[in-house]
Amino acid sequence: MYRIGCDVGGTNTDAVLLDISRLSSSSKGVLATHKTTTTPNVTDGIRTAIEKVLVKSGVDRDEVINVAIGTTHFVNAVVEGDARRLDRVACVRLCGPYTRSIPPFSDYPYALREIVEGPCFHLDGGLEVDGREIKPLSPDQVRETADAIYSAGIRAVAIVGVFSALDHEGIHEERCRQLMLKSYPDLLIVTSNTIGGPGLLVRENATILNAAILRFAGRTIRGFRRAMHELALTCPLFLTQNDGTLIEASAAAKLPIKTFASGPTNSLMGAAFLQGHGTLQDLRDKQVLVVDIGGTTTDICALLPSGFPRKAASSVEIGGVRTAFSMPEVYSIGLGGGTRVRADDRGEVTIGPDSVGHNLVQDALVFGGETLTTSDIMVAAGVARIGDAEKVTALSRELVAAAVAGIKRTLEKAIDKMKVSASPAFVLLVGGGSVVFPPDMIMEHIKPIHHDSANAVGAAIAKIAGEIDVVEILAGRDEDQILEDAKQKAIAAAVARGASEKDVTIAELSKIPLQYVNNKATRLLVKAVGCLKTRPDSSQIVDSQSIDLDIMETDTSSAEAKPGSPRKLETASMAQPSLEIDLSSYRPKVHSGVWYVSAIDVEFCALGCGILGTGGGGSSHNVMLYVLDIIRTQGEGAIRVMSPDALNDDDICVFGSGYGAPSVSDERLQSGEEIPATVDELNKLLGHKSFQGIVAVEIGGGNGIVTFPTSARFSVPVIDCDLMGRAYPTAEHCTPYVYGHPVMPVAMADAKGNVSIVVRAENNTKLEGMLRTTCVELGNAVGVTGKPLDGRVIKEFAIPNTLSQAWFLGRAVHLARRNKIDFIEAIGDVTPVKLLYTGKIVDVSRDVSRGYTVGKCTIAPVLTDELRGGVRHETTKGSRNLIITFQNEYLIAYLEEAEPEQKREVLCVVPDLISILGSNGEALGSPDLRYGLQVKVIGMPAHPLWTATEQALRIGGPEFFKLDVPWRPLGEYQKPKSVIDVYNETT
Incomplete structure (x- = not known):
């Protein structure tokens, strides 16, 4: 019984053939390996590599039980912004009146947005955090939307429902999908509940990317199947996923985004297997890192005792787009076997980051070329034995010593960055470029057997996983039973995907409570993992005699070989306007005491508000996207700021903030009407015909700049101050209220038109309790406004210049990044x-x-x-x-x-x-x-x-x-x- 693993890298395509009956032997079951140059049409390279290992091993092809391929083909289409491989996507939100403050595609880079952005629709549907419907799904709306999408010539659709992780029965997203397909069966539709958990924008971004790549993924996988057909392989075809497990080819064609990071993961899993799990168990007191050195880059991953990679801890950017799917934590540096080495007139030596890449055997000195590379340095140092050592004897000892020291420093810095404590690190060294790893590195390291084919081995030995990522309401229910049900669903999912029932185990289990909710809403993430069945189900077998004609379709991905392929996307992002300017010379627009806020200013303020937020205040990134959209549509004069010193004593200042659970506001985004509604209702109650300024309740987090949209709505300035100087968890934590000024009446509103006003409470602590109870009833994310205060009180009891403080903090960090200086020192120049x-x-x-x-x-x-x-x-x-x-x-x-x-x-x-x-x-x-x-x-x-x-x-x-x-x-x-x-x- 044999398995074939294949990994497509930027330089080489590797293949390996394993005998699974000999995995515990000294050879680790490896019968044959082959490395070939990656071809413009990746299918050709895959076919060549697999053909070579079949010939070398001489095995009966009917005894091959599966082929597993890891490829960066799909993610490259996104990173490169290739319009030939990406489709325009229509985005359908099931949200009722919510989420309109931040449209889809808001934080996409300009160039990528131009390629993939299609029409956007906001329909009834979606759920509250407690499982209630925001609004029932409207079949008529769905059918009208499908008509509009189809008539616009769009065929790729992303459906995103608010709190779709609660939508266990698919009552909204899945029903919407079925209604659309009933009218137009050829639509390519992706539902967000298959992509990720809570956090609407990052889940939506990933869903859109998945929809954009669907057509190309299907065509590519048909090419893979065709290659298997031509090689007379009738076994199942799998692709490797971001987490090191397998996904059946037909499923990968529907969820290609889950394969985006498979390359580094394959190397990590292969290294762990080749070294042996027993060794990993013996190293529990050390941090095990896999260092994969290729021709161009070095990828460093952390390995857990389970043998699986450590996951990235936060959102992951793909092509400049924030996404929320699970990926391993990988740190990459521009150091490989083909990295260029330069020395200037003063003898200063620099290492890369550019590389000769797959031209190493033509360009490096040891191969008769004219470019000095790290491989040449290591040959000259007597470490590596490749090429002709005579060709580098003329290199000076000083140059070689300086270059080796530079390589060593670069690797040590990168490895230390991936450590999570001061305990010793144990390095598993793999990859064809591992010859550049200095032997005198201070950490313990080893090259496993077949280290140069670890990526293909990782694909060949990958297991099958079943995952559950849902939000469950635990209040009043048997938590143990709910958790056990989730485990069984994950196990069943693994078995359904091809895992052997005998050895499926729970590999990961996380319970993440949502904040500020009283129904114990908890996100459950459960992963079950098992070995691939040795005998595949008949449904997974590719019959070479009756192969689907679609598989024989011409693989038009060969168009990549044509001249004029697009270069990598520029980094300029709609959410990062600062990338387009010279920060050192930028000046905000301030005329006659009025600051007219630009997109650059918003970016600076958002970053600074995050620092002043002390962990709270909500997402400043999300509110920044909201404000940037206003500036793009209304112009930079729409939002202005004035000093508190410019207020007259009798001027009226209103407030406004988001209130509730951050986990809810990140999912059920504001409509944009919540805070204006509270301002209107409170002014109406108090008889205020007008007001002269808007003040942030807290400068921290998103609440620090949530006053900007209110400024644009009412055409009144934001006052450069706030009532906390930071963020605090309750409404009573405002300086004017601390010093005896009234907070009541307080108004609260949601996007559905519900408004509650608390006129009187026995004290501010009781008020907080009343507000919290109403907030839960309104879905745990609302807008709130307290009693307006006059200019005299603001000048005496507000914290002055905090919006400016946020701006200077944000500017300092951006400049520190740009100038490569310590950002703590930069912050110290702004504030103690x-x-x-x-x-x-x-x-x-x-x-x-x-x-x-x-x-x-x-x-x-x-x-x-x-x-x-x-x-x-x-x-x-x-x-x-x-x-x-x-x-x-x-x-x-x-x-x-x-x-x-x-x-x-x-x-x-x-x-x-x-x-x-x-x-x-x-x-x-x-x-x-x-x-x-x-x-x-x-x-x-x-x-x-x-x-x-x-x-x-x-x-x-x-x-x-x-x-x-x-x-x-x-x-x-x-x-x-x-x-x-x-x-x-x-x-």
Whole structure:
């Protein structure tokens, strides 16, 4: 019984043939391998590679039980923006009145959007977080939409229902799909519930990409089948998925997006198998990393004790588009066997990142070429034995030594980046370019047998998986039974896809509670994994005598060989306007004391609001997309900002914010009518005919810029201040209310026209309880407005210049990225900041039993990636972990006790600000915290309004959150600069 694995890389296509009865032997069952140059039409290279291993091994082709192919073919079509391989897609949202604030395709790069964007439709349907229908699906609407799509010449459709992960019976997305197919059977339709879990925009993006590539994927897979037919192979054909498991070819043709990251995963799985699972079990005290060095790049993946890859912890970008499907965490660098090496007149040596790639055997010095590569360096150093060593004897010792040191530094930095703690790393080294790995690297490493074919081996030994990703409402139900049912569904899915019933086991199980919900809505992710059946079902066998004529269709993917193939897409994105300008010379438009907000300003403010959000405030990225769409349609004069000092004492200022569970607002996006409705109703109640300004309740997260759309709607300015100077979890955490000014009446509204106004409550704590109860009834994501306040109160009790502070913070981080400087230092030039800790997240726990999320994040120390005098220096205090507790917002950061009786060392506590930043300076909200993320934790002093009085500290400090520690100032507060004062131009 034999299996064939094939992996298509950018340089080479590898194939291997395994005898599965000899997998435990010293040869690991490998009977034959072959490496051939990847062809423009990938099917030709696959056919050649498989033919060679069949001939070398001499096996009976009827005894081959399956072929598994890993390919980057589909993802390349997206990354390259090839209009010949991508279709225009119509997007259908089942959402009722919601989600209109952010249209589909909003965060697509310009060039890709131009290729794939089709018409968009908002239909009745979708679910609330508790399973109630937002609105019943309308068959008439669906049929009319299908007519419009078809008449526009569109054949690819993405259907996205709000909370489709709750739609277990397919009552909306699946019914919509069936209704459309009944009218037009040739439509290619993808439903989002087959793609990912909660988070509407990222799930929608992935669904659209999948729909765009469907036609090309079907054609390509038919080409693969045709190649098998020509090779007289009648066994089932599988493709490898992002997680290292197999998907049957017909299923892959429907979900090609699940194969996008199969290349690095194949190498990782192959390395684990070739080294042996027993070895992995013996290495539980070490971090096992797979370093796959090819001709052009090095891919580094972390291997879990289960033998599966560590997943990426956050959303993954494909071709500049944020998506939400599961992918392994891979760190890639421009270092391979063909990487160019250069030396300048001063003797400075640089390594890459460009490469001669598949031209190595023509261009490298050791092969008679004229280009100095890393392979030449390693041959000259006596490490590698390839080509003709005589051809590199003229290289100076100094050059070779400097280049080897540079290669070593590059690899050490990359490997250290993938570590999650200071514990030792064990490297499994694979790939054809592994000759460039210096033998004196400080970490333990080994080359497994057949290391240069690990990618093809990984495809050949891949298992079958069944996955369940649903949201279940656990309140009042038997949780154990619900979990067991989910496990059995995952097992059944694996068996249905070809796994042997005898050895299917649960490989992964995650329970992720949704925040601020009182029905215990919980996302369940369950994966079952089993070995492929040794005898396939008859439905999976390809009959070479009666093969479908469609399989014999001409493989038009050979069009890729034609001249004029598109280059890779530019990185310019609708969500990243800063990429198109010179940041150092950019000046915001400020005339006569009024700041006219541009798209660049919105991007800066969104990033800065994330930093000031201390983990809360909702998604600043989503609100940024909302605002950018307004600026694109209404122009840069639509939103303006003025200083609080410009307010008259009797001017009326209104407020507005999102309120509820971030997990709900990320899925059931705003309609855009919620906050304006609360403003209108409250002004009507209070008799205000007009108002002169809008103030953000909190500058943190999305709520920091959610006032911008209100500014455009009412044509009144946003005031450069807020009522918190950060984000806080309750409505009573606003400085004017702390100092005795009334918050009531408070209005709350959803997108359906429901408005609730609380006129009176015994205190602000009771008010919060009343608001929370109403919010749950309205679906847990609403707009809220408190009683308007006059200009005198705003000038005295609001936190000034915080919108400017967010702008300067965002600009500083962007400039730091552009200029390759430390972003903590850049932030320090804007506001007083203290670096509290550098580390990697190793544990996150969350509890929602009290109706809101309370959690704890543990961050472990990491080591620097620089060698100073041969000694590694730690970048944080001692070797103790940092603990951060949060109630949506981060409340306290302290070092874990080294001894049981030792008093914990508190580094920062509310009201001072704690922010967790990712490796690129982007702030992480508490919902984004995931195992394995490398982070820097900073603290910033709070405004004196929070620290000047006992009453303020009682509400905004540790006592309110039942933290048994006193507040000690982190540092001295400094009033933020004003964008208006710095850039004002008078006319």
